[in-house]
Every structure is written in structure tokens, then in C-alpha cells.
Amino acid sequence: MIKVITYGTFDLFHLGHLRLLERAAGLGDYLLVGISTDEFNWQEKSKICVQSYDERAAIVSALKVVNEVFPEESWDQKVEDMKKYKADIFVMGDDWLGKFDFLKDYCQVTYLERTPGVSTSERKKIIMDSEG
Ligand code: C2G
Numbered sequence: 001m002i003k004v005i006t007y008g009t010f011d012l013f014h015l016g017h018l019r020l021l022e023r024a025a026g027l028g029d030y031l032l033v034g035i036s037t038d039e040f041n042w043q044e045k046s047k048i049c050v051q052s053y054d055e056r057a058a059i060v061s062a063l064k065v066v067n068e069v070f071p072e073e074s075w076d077q078k079v080e081d082m083k084k085y086k087a088d089i090f091v092m093g094d095d096w097l098g099k100f101d102f103l104k105d106y107c108q109v110t111y112l113e114r115t116p117g118v119s120t121s122e123r124k125k126i127i128m129d130s131e132g
Contacts (some may be wrong), residue, residue, distance in 0.1 A: 002028030005087040005107075007072050009036045010056045011049040012123050016093075016115035018063070023112050024091040025065035032085050033060050034072035044075060050124065082106040 006024050010017050010033075025031040035057045041047040049056065053071065061069040070081075078100065082090065087107045092100060094111040103109050 001030055002088045003030045003032065003086055004028035004089045004091055005032045005034070005081065005085055006091040007034035007036070007078070009041055009045070009047060009049060009120070010060050011041075011047070011051050012120045013056070013059050014118050014120065014123060016118040017060075019115050020091075020093055020112060021060070021063060022065050024089075027089050027091065027110065030067045031065060032068045032070065032087065033066055034077075034081065035060060035069050036072045040071075040073050078103060079106060 004024050004027050006020070008017065008020075021031065021033065035053060036045065036047075037053045038049060041049055051059075057069050057071075060066055078090075079102075081087070082103060083106065089108045089110055090100060090103045090106075091110045091112060093114040095114050097111045100109055
């Protein structure tokens with residue numbers, strides 16, 4: 001069984017997130033997704049999420065292409081996660097190109113093309129602008 005692992009915030013879930021997860025799932029038989037916790041997003045990514053960790057995790061885990069979700073609490077947990085989950089392939093969008101090559105010692109590292117024209121920050125801006 002080929003196990004694929006990826007990570008993300010997945011706030012205001014959109015087509016870019018879905019296409020990434022569908023393509024990641026297509027690389028193997030079992031897809032695990034690390035969902036950034038609210039604390040991790042705030043402390044490490046300076047991101048304030050519209051949706052809580054619980055809501056974001058519930059949405060991602062409900063997808064038919066996702067087999068398991070777990071919390072991403074630190075930048076440093078990936079090596080341990082590769083071992084713990086016995087991941088064969090690590091996947092991220094190519095906005096992260098090269099950033100996780102250190103994981104090549106543990107599994108295949110694959111960067112997939114990011115879906116152009118859609119982002120959570122853009123969605124937030126549309127909502128803010130529509131509020132007037
Ligand atoms: N993504 C994409 N196309 C978009 C937007 C996002 O392919 N239009 C991909 C990103 O490249 C990433 C995944 O969807 O692989 C999740 O995106 P985010 O929720 O923005 O995740 P991010 O904040 O980049 O966190 O340790 C890694 C981090 O947790 C990634």
C-alpha cells in the first residue's frame with residue numbers, strides 16, 4: 001500500500017485545495033493530511049483562520065480522497081511523521097518547491113503545480129470588499 005502525506009491550512013476550502021488533494025491521492029492508495037492547528041497558523045505562519053482547526057479538519061476528512069487527518073503543530077514534526085505514518089510519498093503544492101527536499105532521505109518528495117487564480121487570501125478579500 002502506497003501511503004501519501006501532505007500538509008496544509010485548508011481555510012475556506014476551495015478548488016485549489018481540492019485539486020491538490022485529489023492529485024495527491026492519485027499517487028497512492030492512502031492519503032494522510034496534516035492540518036495546521038490554529039496555534040501553529042498564528043505563531044508560525046502569522047495566519048488567522050476564518051475556520052477553526054476542528055472545522056477545517058472535519059471538512060478535509062469528509063473528502064472521499066482523504067483517508068486520515070492529523071494536527072500539524074510544528075514545522076519540525078515532518079520527519080517524525082514520515083516515520084510514524086510510514087509515508088512513501090510527501091506531496092506539496094509547488095509554491096513550496098524545494099522547501100521540503102530534506103524529506104528525500106525518508107520518502108519520495110513531489111511538488112504539484114498550484115492551481116492558478118484561487119487562494120484563501122483572495123477569497124477573504126472578495127468577502128471583505130463585498131461587506132463594503
Ligand atoms: N494549493 C494549491 N493551489 C492553490 C492553493 C493552494 O495547489 N490555489 C495547495 C498548496 O500548495 C498546499 C495545499 O494546497 O499544498 C494547502 O494550501 P494551504 O492551505 O495554503 O497550506 P499552507 O498554508 O501553504 O500550509 O507544512 C506545510 C504547511 O502546512 C502548508
